[in-house]
Amino acid sequence: MLVPVSWLKAYTELDVPMDVFCERMVMSGSNIEAVEEKGAEFENVRIGRVLRVEPHPNADRLVVVYVDVGTDEPVQICTGAPNVVEGAFVPVALDGSRIPGPLHGQEKVEGGVVLKAGELRGVLSNGMLCDFSELGFADSVIPVKYRDGIWIIDGEYEPGSDLVKTLGLDETVIEFEITPNRPDCLSMVGMAREAAAVFGHRLRMPETDCVRVSDELSSDHIKISIENPELCRRYAGRVVKDVRIGASPWWLQHRLMSAGMRPINNIVDITNYVMLEYGQPIHAFDLRHIRGGEIRVSTAANGEKFTTLDGQERTMTGDMLMIRDAEGSIAIAGVMGGLDSEIRSDTSTILVESANFSGDSVRQTSKKLGLRTEASSRFEKGIDPNLAGQACDRVCHLIEQLGAGTVLSGTVDVYPSPRLPVPCDIRPERIARIIGIDLSEEEIESYLNALEMTTEHADGKLRVTPPTVRQDLTAEIDYVEEVARMHGYDRLPMTMPKSNVESLRTQRQMIRDEAKTVLAGQGVNEIQTYSFVSPKSVDRIGLAPEDPAKRFVQLLNPLGEDTSVMRTVLLPNMLDVFVRNTSRSVEAMRAYELGNTFLSEASAEASDSGLPCERESLCIAVFGEDESFFTLKGIIEQVLAVLGVGPLDFEAESRAAAYHPGRCARISCGGKLLGLMGQVNPAVQETYDLARPVYAAELSFEDVYCLVDLEKKYRPLPKYPAMKRDFALVVTEEVRVADIEREIRAQAGELLESVQLFDIYRGGQVPKGSKSIAFSLTYRAGDRTLKEAEVNEINERVLTALKQKHRAVLREM
The missing domain is CATH 3.50.40.10 (Phenylalanyl-trna Synthetase, Chain B, domain 3)
Incomplete structure (x- = not known):
């Protein structure tokens, strides 16, 4: 906001140098963008009276004007102004005068333009009649009638008077930056109120009475x-x-x-x-x-x-x-x-x-x-x-x-419902605690009274009633700020906090940090993408119209169509990142994003309150020559194992549109679905113009939080040796590895320490429609050394159960 200082002085005293005024206003919270001294580029510019106007002998569009500028003889000036008339008072710049400029057809020069006498089409011109723009006024403020002519000054003046002093052109204009919470300062009276409070002067309100009504x-x-x-x-x-x-x-x-x-x-x-x-x-x-x-x-x-x-x-x-x-x-x-x-x-x-x-x-x-x-x-x-x-x-x-x-x-x-001032109780001791300086109640009251607030004591507190123009004052902390800025921000001491503040991480923060540490150890890089997306983003991953992920939280005032809704899934953003990297010749990449997704109130998963639901999700994706479904599966297993989430079940899923129908799995734990993983559907991969297969997973981290067990459990080192048994089973393609592993654990009992799948084979030595899956079983007892016969018996029991339940045949290794 532009504030002419002469206008400001109409409402309050300004008795300090301009640099002091600006510094004190800034230190009280009124930010100043610029200060312009408008009279600095004027020198010897006078008010003249046009005595006569004659045609120019050599130019149809020029006239020769004789102007009284207070000298013994009139000054001869050539001009092309169409509005110059006899008897008019005009601004005159003589030989050697300086004006702000710019002259017509020229760029503005810092420091102004010095004029010199010269000839125009063979006739001597000893100066120039000025228009508003040549005197430094912006085109946007020049009256319409003077756009194409010189300035005709209304009124009667002494010829030869100094233009700047007579008409007050030596103005200082301050440009204040007004923050949105202070609409009261978008006015001359508002800024005068601030200045009066800072310098301890009285505010003079404009006259409003009409006498001759x-x-x-x-x-x-x-x-x-x-x-x-x-x-x-x-x-x-x-x-x-x-x-x-x-x-x-x-x-x-x-x-x-x-x-x-x-x-x-x-x-x-x-x-x-x-x-x-x-x-x-x-x-x-x-x-x-x-x-x-x-x-x-x-x-x-x-x-x-x-x-x-x-x-x-x-x-x-x-x-x-x-x-x-x-x-x-x-x-x-x-x-x-x-x-x-x-x-x-x-x-x-x-x-x-x-x-x-x-x-x-x-x-x-x-x-x-x-x-x-x-x-x-x-x-x-x-x-x-x-x-x-x-x-x-x-x-x-x-x-x-x-x-x-x-x-x-x-x-x-x-005026149906008049606005009344709203009082607020403040505590002087809280002011001292926040601003770091002990002020007496008298000092606090004097600062608030200077801002036209009334104060009274009530129950050990100070009850402050602000003027209704101060709509920004709604809570005690607002008044603390008022006291601080009136005291002067530069006068506040640098005081360290007196209390000991102990910062503790929340359970969720610890879980997130643990997961990020494991992912970093697996060579997976973190990305962060924008939460505002295009509604077309989920179309690119092939989601059906009835899919809950297409029920978006709409933005009321979006920047554009590409950022008009809040994301419901992370996968589209992840694929966009992969596209950006492959376009820069990146041939392999591992990335994850742990961020929020947003479900509208129309979604079944939204909160019971009817409000949009915000959920945290984890998306992990890999691509490259050495990456595969099992690479991604291992990363997921490692992350969740460190978090204490398990055992995990991976079940085939063929209906997820974003994933390859034969290379997709549901990830669950204890019957609770955590998410999906698999190879991105080739059709989706083609949509994103990705040359290599991408393997991705998206987990509901909200559900992971419920299953996490970060408690460190002490287990002594084993005293007794382990015994291992490896075997390969031939089963039909329909049999899932997870079902085989579940049956092994059920039959082996407490002596089974671990089960590890180490090979899957399909080929000439296995019947068509079948596969060979090889496991390594580790047995150990905590109180004794296991005997060969004891382990063989358990192993036989396991193989018999697998044969009966899954028609598994032991393969010679």
Whole structure:
């Protein structure tokens, strides 16, 4: 926000050098982006009076002007300005003068431009008549009538007067960065309130009283009603008659231009001036175009067409708040007025609107229409409804002051639920504990009182009541910050915390860290991908329309279609990472992601509350010449074994669309399904344009958490030797290894220490439709050395059971 210092001085004293002022404001929490000294690039620029204008003898588009600049003789200047006339007061830069520039067709030069006398088409020119841009004004603030000509200065001046000092062009403008939580500072009064508090001065509020009001009442000409009080908290209106449209005085124009706004006419300029002054947007309607003398605040009809001040016809939706008269819409609430009711040169009676609209409503309307204005940007951040009445009266005061109209008595003010200040109890000892310095209660009160807060003592606490403009103050910690910044952040000592804070990892953190350590040891790299994805991402892995993973949590305000929903599975992101790496000539890779997935309330797995459910998942994937289904299976077994999760069951699964129907398995433990693993379906692999097979697994880590056992169990080293037995069995292809292993454990009993599959063979020595699976069994007793006969008996029992149950035949090894 641009704040001219001269404007700021209208409300409070500024009796310190500018560098001190800026430093103190920054240390109190008001961040400054830039400071511009606007008069530094002027030298010997005067106000001149045009005595006569003559045609240029050698150029049709030039004239020769004789200007009185306070010297004995008039100064001869050649110019192409189309608006120069005799008797006009104009800015004159003489030979040797310096102006900010840039000159037409040239780039701006730091330090300004020094002018020299010279000839134009054979005629001597001893200077230049300046336009606004040559005097350093931005194109965006130059009045429309001066875009193509020199500046004609309104009023009477002494020829030869210094332009900068006479018109106050030696202005200092400070650009403040206003944070979203401080909409009260989006105004000159708001920044003056901050400055007054920091430097201990009094805040002078703008005058709002009207002295010469008409006996007529505003309520005789207009009636106001609010149909949606939740979207419009207050609507105040006041009528002004005998309006005289014209240019604003220079002091008003200059303040607007210094603050970054273009002057238009006296009525519009006053409404913009008060918006910058109070932070409260104002709108003025031509009363003759308000049909039925009635204002109604209500939502638009769905599909309603409305033409705004910029001449654009816009289509409204049913949730957009409108200002209506007896027959139709005349403005979009908080955004922009309508073309039909705008102020024109022949306007004689106006309605001054000062209202308070819901920030959420204005934001949604502004975004849907693609129409952002100064008013909408302020309403979006939130404005105190108590400002509406003050701002309305201030507009009327300025109209009276400038002689621009006759103000009618009274204000039509509809304010269903007035906003009241909300007190908060604070504890001085907590302030001391947080900011690290002991302040007396008197000091704390003085800082808060300086910010226009009232204080009183209650039950050993300090009860603070803020002004209603401070919507950001809702909790005790907010007042701690106010005290700290008023004391000065630079004055706070560097105090180390007094308490001993012991940081302990949660159970989940320990489990995650343990899993990540094991994965790193297996050569698996961690990746982290974006949680916002495209809804098409799950289509690429072939999920059916009814799959729960296609019931997304939708984002209300996405950056784009590619990030419009929250991910339900991790596999698509993992495959995207593999694609990115293979495009960079990476030929083998192991990766995992341990992250959150999100299920909508429509999913059966979502929480009972009806809210979206957030679940933690683990996706592991490998590709490369040496990688296989069993490589991935070994990684999973190792991770879960370290976490104490087991024994694991791997059962064939042929219905998972993302995986190869013959190379996919369900992973479960104790009957609880943990996830799926397998080779990525070749069709999916082709969709991602991956040359090598990818093996992937996705586990529900939420379910893993429930099974983890990290307790360290002590087991003494075995005193007695183990005995091993290896055998190979021929079974049909339908028999699962997991079923064989389960039967071995059941029959072998407590003496079985471990079972390990070490070979699977299919070939000429095995009947067609069968396979050979070889196991190594380790037996050990904790209290004795096992005898050969004892082990052979157990082994025989195991083989007999396998033959009976699975028709397994012992193969000669």
